[in-house]
Structure formats: C-alpha cells, structure tokens
Amino acid sequence: MASAGGSLPRYIAQRLLLIIPMVFLLTTIVFLLLRVAPGDPVSATVGGRLSEAAQAERRAALGLDRPLIVQYLDYLKDVATLQFGETITDNRAIIDIVQENGGATLTLAVAAFIVALTIGLPLGMVAGRFRDSAGDVVIRIFGVITYAAPVFYWGLLFQLFFAGALGWLPASGAASPITIFEVEERTHILLLDAIIAGNSEAILDILEHLIMPACTLGLLLSGIFIRLVRVNVLQSLRGDYIEAARARGIGEVRLMRAHAFRNALVPVVTVIGLQVALLMSGAILTEATFNWPGLGNELVQYINNRDYAAVQGIITLFAVVVVVVSIVIDIVNALIDPRVRY
C-alpha cells in the first residue's frame, strides 16, 4: 500500500522533529531552576571559600556577569553543540566528565539490563500463565518487594552479606587499584580496555566488582519487567486468537511460546523506552551506593559541593539522553507494530 509506505517516514520525521521542542523545554526549565532561581551560582557554590575578587574573576570566566538573556542564548548554543558548560569548583568541561565517567555508567546499565531480562521475562510469563496460583502470588510479591525496596537498600544488603559476612565480593569501586593501574586506557570503558589488552586477571577483577552493582540495579528493573510481562500475557491469553489456537488443538507450551508470549512482548518494548528514566535514576543511586565511578556518582559529588554549573550541565545531559532515547524507542515501536503509526 502506497499510503502505508509513506506514513512511516513521515511518522519518523515527526518524532525526530519533536526532539527539538522537548530538549528546548527541558533545558529552559533546568536553566530557570539552576541558573536564574539561585541568583548567582558562583557565590552560591564557592561563596564562603573564595575572596570577592576571586569570585568576580570566576564569574567573568564563566560568563556569568553578562545579562541573563545572553547567558541563556549562549547556554542553548552550548547544548546544541553538545558542550554543556564547565564546572565551577574544579573547572572541568562537562563533556570531559561524560567522556571519563560515561563508560562506567554504560557498563553498569547494560549489565543491569541483562540481569533484569534474565529474571523478569521468565518469571513474568509464569505468573501470567498461572494467574492466582501459589507461584503467581510468590512472584508478584517478589515483584512488589523489588519495587518497594529502594535500590540502595538492596545494595547495602548485598554489601553486608556478600562483602561483609561472606567476603566473596569486593564491597565497592569498579576495579582494584592494581587493575586500574595496569589496564591501559583506550575506550574509557574499563571492561573493554581489559579485553583489548587480553589481561584475564583484570577482566575477572572487573567482573567481580560488576556483579553486585549490576544485580542491584537489575533487580530493580526486573520487578518492572515481571509486572509488565505478567499483565500483557494475561491480556493476550484472553485474545480470540488464543481461543482459536486452543480449538485447533495446539499444545499449551507451544501456545504460550509462539502465540501468547510473542504478542505480550510488543507492549514491553514500548515500556522499555520509559524504563530509561528509571534506569537512570537507579543508576545514580547504585553508583552512589557502590562508589561506582560513573556519571551519577559525579553528579552526587557536585551536588554535595553545591556546584550549580556542574549540576546544571549533567542534568541537562541526562535530559537530552532521555528525550532522544524515548523518541528512538517510539520509532522502533512504529517499525515493530504498524498500528502505532496511525
């Protein structure tokens, strides 16, 4: 159909265009809140620690002595060129922070997603198939508890048990000092660097450090997957085509796998897009718990130092990532499920 073929590119173009107002709106909100509301970020940040003259100098260096509207336009230009500004306390460019610490966050996020899918999909499917059975109740309670327990509480319990009581795993950090010293930095992703170097001891060390943070964050996400998959399996099992398949004498196992489960997954893909926000929040807390050298940990450090410019830059970056990812997911969805396009 010609019209159907034409609507997909148009849909994609529409979604992509939406990135601009969304990012614009979010950066404006962040600018208003963190640049305009506190009055002067420099005195708010280093007020007690630097002399008046030094503060004025810092203000001039950051361009904060110019009119607000000029600063705002400058800031929008920065965001458009993916610069995000500079910190006040230690004069680092935000883009450098992203480069140095983004790899650790990415490693953690990917590992956590793998853990979450491994736990969440099968459990959700079983709970949905055997609704209101003992297994369903247990799995749902597990889902509620993973959601109810703050991710840092899981982290703390893991630390108490696996690092403290059993002594199996290192309590915090991304690797032992010796590993960080030995592995040559290439990609800013420690695990990848170790693999490139072929240093098996370093790989093992890094994986040991990764297990607890990944499971902590993964558990948080798995609860969401369980709930989602369960509800969607329930709904797709109610579909007429399931009735029809059953009437054709298709076995229960095949019915679940080939008919119900696959259709139940479509909405799950949609929601994975929304989970990026949760993943990001969870990653910040997990990093703070395990002293994981990622972006979230940096953000927390700068929050504690009251560095307005740094917080503004990192938050804006997060906002841009979330908007872009959620719109990309929308597009992927349209590709998977033609109904979305109309």
Place this chain on the structure above:
Amino acid sequence: MTWASRLVAPFRQTTGFARWILLAGMLLVGIFVILAVFAPWIAPFDFAQVRYPDGERFPKSAPPGGDFLLGTTTSGSYDVWSRIVWGSRTALEVVAISVILSVAIGAPLGLVSGYLGGSLDRMLVLLMDALYAFPSLLLAIVFSFLLTDLFGGGIAAAGVALTVIYVPQYFRVVRNTTVSAREATYVEAARAIGAPKRTVMTKYLFGNVVQNVPVIGTLNAADAIGTLAALGFLGLGIQPNEAAEWGYDLQRALDDAGAGIWWTGVFPGLAIVLLVTGLTFVGEGMNETFNPTLRKRRLRPFTLPPREAVAFEAGKGQVDL
C-alpha cells in the same frame, strides 16, 4: 445505598488475592500511621538525642538489646529504633503534603485543560509531557537542590520538591478522561440545557474524571516514600538537624557494612520496604477492585446435569405427552 456501604461494596466483591492484598496493605500502613501519630510516646528517645537525661552519652554502635531495642548508630550514636519511629512521622508528613498538593494542582488543571482544549491545552500537555518524560528522581534532585539551598532542608521543602514530579500524572489522567467524557451524552445534555462551562466541569465532569485519582494517589505515595529516601540517601531533602529520615540513616550506614555492623542499615531500610509495600498493596488492591477490566467477580459454581439423566428426562417427557 448509604455512603459507607457504597464504599465497601467493591471491597466485598473482591476475591482471594485482591482482598488479601488490600487487607495486608491497610494493616502495614496502619502500623506506620500509629507510629507516626504517637511517636512521642512510642519512641524512647528524641530523634537527635545522644545522651541520657543525666548527661551520660549513649554508647556508639551498640548492638540491639538493652536500652536500645535496635542498637545505636555509628555516626552520632543515635538510637536506631527512635529514629525509625520519628522517621515514619517525617515520611508520612512529606508524602501527605506532596500527594495533597499534586492532586490539588494536577486534577483541576487537567480538568480545565481537557475541557477547554485549544492552545492552553496544547501548551500544558507539552509542558507536562516534558516533565513526565524527565526521570522523576532527577527532577526531585533539581528541585530539592534548589529548595534546600533557598529555604533549608525542612519537611515542607521536601514535600514541595516531590509535588513537582507527581503533578503531571494527575494532569494526564484527568485530562485524558475529561477529553473522552466531554463528548459523552450527559455532558451534551448539560450543555443543551444551558449549563455554563463552570457548572459542567464542577457538577458533571469532576466526579466522573477523578475516579482513578485515589488509586494513583496511593501508588504515588508509595513512590514518594522511596524518592524521599533516595534524596536523603544522596544528601538532599530533609537535613539531619530538621527531622529523622530513613534514607539519610541508610547513607550513614553504608560505611558500617564492612565492619559487620548491620543494625544501622537493615532496620531503617526495612521500615522503607514495609511502608512502600503497604501502600503499594493498598493501591494494587484498590486497582484490582475498582478497575472492571482487572476485576474477577465471585462466580457460583455451576454443574450441568449428567447427560444420561437429561436424555431419560426428555424421553419421559415425550411419553407423558
């Protein structure tokens, strides 16, 4: 039907899991409400107390037992149990503020925006969508970073910071329900008899579009407890000299994990888990009860009469004729 019986009617229609979950949740929440209301009588010490009345200092990181039911902390030697009791008051106060404020802002805004439509509606939807797409923790971080700097880290500041992240949810739900209800026959009828917009919104639409609000409110309350704790854990939100806060206590407990001191972290965390679980159970239970697509009603077991008997009866009937 009286108000009370109308209120419990859906509850009585629930079966098995939904009813059990609703009861368990109400029980858990009830315990924390009691702790919060009667905190001065239940907690043996004040939340920031580190000395006996006679001036002697509490022992540092004392294990559970003796004067200290759940032990004392490492940093500051506070009584863990007292801080949990006072912390439930903090948590419930902050959550009450944020839920009430966000309903009070989000629901009317959604109603007006959905009913009037036009450019106001489009602008609000875009703004709310942008806020909604933003990770809620980040939003809370930004607001609480700002508010603690400007107004100090009190309960009101934390409540307002949390409000911002929940307003879009009420707005979206109420707006979308309003948009679909706007075309309903009863609204058209109201317009036809000349009811002004204000009357249509308050008298006709309001009661119909706020049906989901209690469920969302309860689930948001659960979420707010977690977010408040997360802010405290990151060193934002309630400051330690203002009130007892579980998330802050957990952050202080992180360093104890290696030293085998478990009671400083395990108990405040457990309080969070139990309260969030309780609120989630209440919300889920209500959802299963009020949401007709999820509700399973009790059905009377029905067995068909055996086949031979029917044939026999039928045959007999023919003979009789």
